[in-house]
Amino acid sequence: MSKVKTHKIIGLRSTLLAIVFFIFIILLSNQFDAYNQSQLTNIATLLIAVFSITLLTGASGQISLGQGAIMAVGGYSSALLVTRLGFSMWISFILAIFISALFGLFLGLAAARLSGPYLAGTTLVMALAIPSIAVRFEGFFSGDVGLSVDYGNPPDWLTNLLGEISIEVWSLYVVLPFTAIALFAVLNLSNTRTGRTWRAVRDNEVAAALAGINIGRTKVIVFVCASGLAGLAGALYGFRGLVAPSVYPTDLSLTLLTAAVIGGLRSIGGAIFGTFAIVFLPDLIEKITKNFAIPENIGTYLPALTIGLLLLITVILNPRGAAGALEHLRHRKRH
Amino acid sequence: MNLRKPLILTVVASALVGSLVISSVSASAASDPGVSASEIVLGMQLPQTGAASPGYNKVDDAARAYFDYVNSKGGVNGRSIKLVVKDDTYKAGLTISTASKLINEDKIFAFFGSIGTQTHVSIIKDINRRKIPDIFVNSGYSGFYTDPKKYPTTFGGLGTYTVEAKILGKYLKEKYADKKIGILYQSDDFGRNALAGFTAAGLKFEAKKTAASFVAGTQGSLGLATQLGQLKANGVEIVIIAAVSSATAVAYATAGALAYKPTKWAVISVGADATTFQTILGAKGVPAATSAAMLAGTISASHAPAPGDAADEYVTAFKKINDDFNKGPDKRWDNNVMQGMNIAYLATEALMGVGKDLTRAKLIAYLENNGSKLSSAAFAPLGYSKSTHEAFTGFWLGEYDATTLLAPIDGKRVVYTTDSGSGAVTVSSYKRPAIAADALPKVA
Known part of the structure; x- marks a missing residue:
């Protein structure tokens, strides 16, 4: 099969899967009540950020504990463009991708020289430092108070077409197209030569270099792509109501990493599963525990404890996450 | 990465997780949500x-x-x-x-x-x-x-923090006219609102000298040594705190560690709860008697009676x-x-x-x-x-005694009133109605 034809098939499959995902979420939202519709919006938003970890850590082997901070870069970029310069929300989302990617370029240039715990430490420091910048330059970033932004109301043409649209459904309509496009992009990147190059660097840098791959440049490119995605997620996340340091705390980065690990760091399907799990698990635990007389000082910590436990079990017993386990089951069935 | 069939499978699996928590959509009632006959x-x-x-x-x-x-x-x-x-x-x-x-x-x-x-x-x-x-x-x-x-x-x-700060600020300005007054505040709307009130009362602070701020929520992880050190270095004698209770406890403990002994502490009411203060310090190994002694003499305000x-x-x-x-x-x-x-x-x-x-x-x-x-x-x-x-x-001003009771200054409770704008601080004439014997409100 020619190279062009292979690319066309991959493109077609990616498009098809993104469309299936889009329709599936829309159909799912129709079955959900308003709260779970808002949770779907959360999933659609955070999924883009988890994809950035799938690319960065899963595909290229670079550990980042600071994706939440890059989300903050995207969030502040779009909120400042809207509130200070009067840009449209949609344009601000697109520009947030480029601004975050540019940030990722600088970060990537430094990161290309680091690996393992050194890179993890550097990105963690970034996660801690970026919210402080917003406070340090309070006049520009509005400090702790942050910038109040939202998705607004659905346009008239849409309400004329579909009837009354709730705030929750409108939020999902704003976010979901971006998630579908992100899914398309990640699928394409992963399955083409680019993805193979990244995986080659991840698996053996020396062998990859001997095969003619520029290691440093590859790492920087991955950082740029992952940062663009995280920035977009941050912009969408902020427009739920507020862009402020407390919206992008350090534990947001860890939550994203947890989702990626539980689902399977190297799998896009795993990213989807992991994101569903971290968003819906606390609700599920609350529903189960509601029927038991659990003391308040234990009940409030249960969701975090359960997710932490799930993460530990995954890392110890099933490091490839849910996607890896699924793959393993399929192999056992075949043989 | 093999991403085709597994992706569809995982999307379906994810939906199952979601489906587990779907709540049934209740039929919309004619009245507002959250209110029924019972x-x-x-x-x-x-x-x-x-x-x-x-x-x-x-x-x-x-x-x-x-x-x-x-x-x-x-x-x-x-x-x-x-x-x-x-x-x-x-x-x-x-x-x-x-x-x-x-x-x-x-x-x-x-x-x-x-x-x-x-x-x-x-x-x-x-x-x-x-x-x-x-x-x-x-x-x-x-x-x-x-x-x-x-x-x-x-x-x-x-x-509002502004009203409270205006009342507290006016008292401090008059009572401690010869002392250097500084402030430690959390850098959010709470802290800034209080700062505006103290400024409206005529108190003047100098950033990085007599005014020290910190990011709300970081008092536990990052501590307040830099901020208290700054106030100490600039000779602040009266320290005002406009922050949550946990920050107040950290501030007192930090001042102790720095051997910094301000003449007086004045704390905005939401940050001056004695029990919280003692509980936090207790967790750090400070005996209750010691923390009570640390709090004694602190000036604060309240709209309600002291607990x-x-x-x-x-x-x-x-x-x-x-x-x-x-x-x-x-x-x-x-x-x-x-x-x-x-x-x-x-x-x-x-x-x-x-x-x-x-x-x-x-x-x-x-x-x-x-x-x-x-x-x-x-x-x-x-x-x-x-x-x-x-x-x-309105608020009345008090001083914590050795038993952690906020007692009215000079033994007599005077309630002061003002607004969140530029209005003057005056003595309130409001008379609080008595509570009914069954402790339920009575509405005409």
Whole structure:
């Protein structure tokens, strides 16, 4: 099969899967009540950020504990463009991708020289430092108070077409197209030569270099792509109501990493599963525990404890996450 | 990466996880959500866990205890009051999600007593555009209340930080005219609002010298040594604290470690709860007697009686209800419990006042038209009107004694009143109505 034809098939499959995902979420939202519709919006938003970890850590082997901070870069970029310069929300989302990617370029240039715990430490420091910048330059970033932004109301043409649209459904309509496009992009990147190059660097840098791959440049490119995605997620996340340091705390980065690990760091399907799990698990635990007389000082910590436990079990017993386990089951069935 | 069939499978699997928590969509009722013939559902957001939680995590249990008491007496117009609480850990990202849950899943009638300025900023626009009452908010940030056109459904549950700071600031300026006064504040709307009030009272601070700030919520992880060191180096003799209780405790401990002994501490009321202060220091190994001695002499303000004021009729009545009905993990009687009880008392009074035909719009209209006539344990009336939704308009000043009781300065309680603008500080003539024998509000 020619190279062009292979690319066309991959493109077609990616498009098809993104469309299936889009329709599936829309159909799912129709079955959900308003709260779970808002949770779907959360999933659609955070999924883009988890994809950035799938690319960065899963595909290229670079550990980042600071994706939440890059989300903050995207969030502040779009909120400042809207509130200070009067840009449209949609344009601000697109520009947030480029601004975050540019940030990722600088970060990537430094990161290309680091690996393992050194890179993890550097990105963690970034996660801690970026919210402080917003406070340090309070006049520009509005400090702790942050910038109040939202998705607004659905346009008239849409309400004329579909009837009354709730705030929750409108939020999902704003976010979901971006998630579908992100899914398309990640699928394409992963399955083409680019993805193979990244995986080659991840698996053996020396062998990859001997095969003619520029290691440093590859790492920087991955950082740029992952940062663009995280920035977009941050912009969408902020427009739920507020862009402020407390919206992008350090534990947001860890939550994203947890989702990626539980689902399977190297799998896009795993990213989807992991994101569903971290968003819906606390609700599920609350529903189960509601029927038991659990003391308040234990009940409030249960969701975090359960997710932490799930993460530990995954890392110890099933490091490839849910996607890896699924793959393993399929192999056992075949043989 | 093999991404085709597994992707579809995992999407389906993810949907299954989601499906497990789908709530059945209830048929829409004709009346507002959260109110039925037998029940009124209120929702509260607060930090039950996390750095900012100590002390404040008792407010919900106290309010629930009062509502349970009201329910035991037949409820409000035959309806029992249910309080649903969500922990937002003082992080705005989570506040947005939990607000959605309260609105859409718990179907609350109104937000009640939510705690936290910077967290409430993230949802206030959304609550107001949905026309959901947002009553007795536990934040003294004046920006929420002084423009009802901007936030028509939001009503305060604390006197504004500006009002309190103006009153406290005027006293400090006059009493300690010969001393160098500095401030430690958290750099959010709470801290800045208080700073504006102290400035309006005529106190002058110099950034990086006599004014030190910190990011709210970082007091536990990063400490306050830099800030206290700065105030010490600049010879500040009177230290004002405009921060949450946990930060006050850290500040006192840090000052001790730095051998910094200001002549006087003055703490904004929400950061001056004695029990929280002692609990936090107790966890660091400071004996209760030592922490009580550290707090002694601290100046603070209050709109309500001191929790330790055993002679006060509201204190006696609320304390009894707390003993009998509070099922929370920590029901020790303090400022936070008192505040939870008091806003629950006010909410009950307002719901009674609206009457049997309860709707969101009627509750808001009732508070605007009659809110200033509602009575409570406070020594100052609510300031509610069509032009402002500010809560208690006055404070009295006190000094903590060796038993951690906030006693009126010079032995006589004088309540001062002012506004969140440029109005003068004057002595209030308000006479607090007595509490009924059954501790239930009486509405004409």
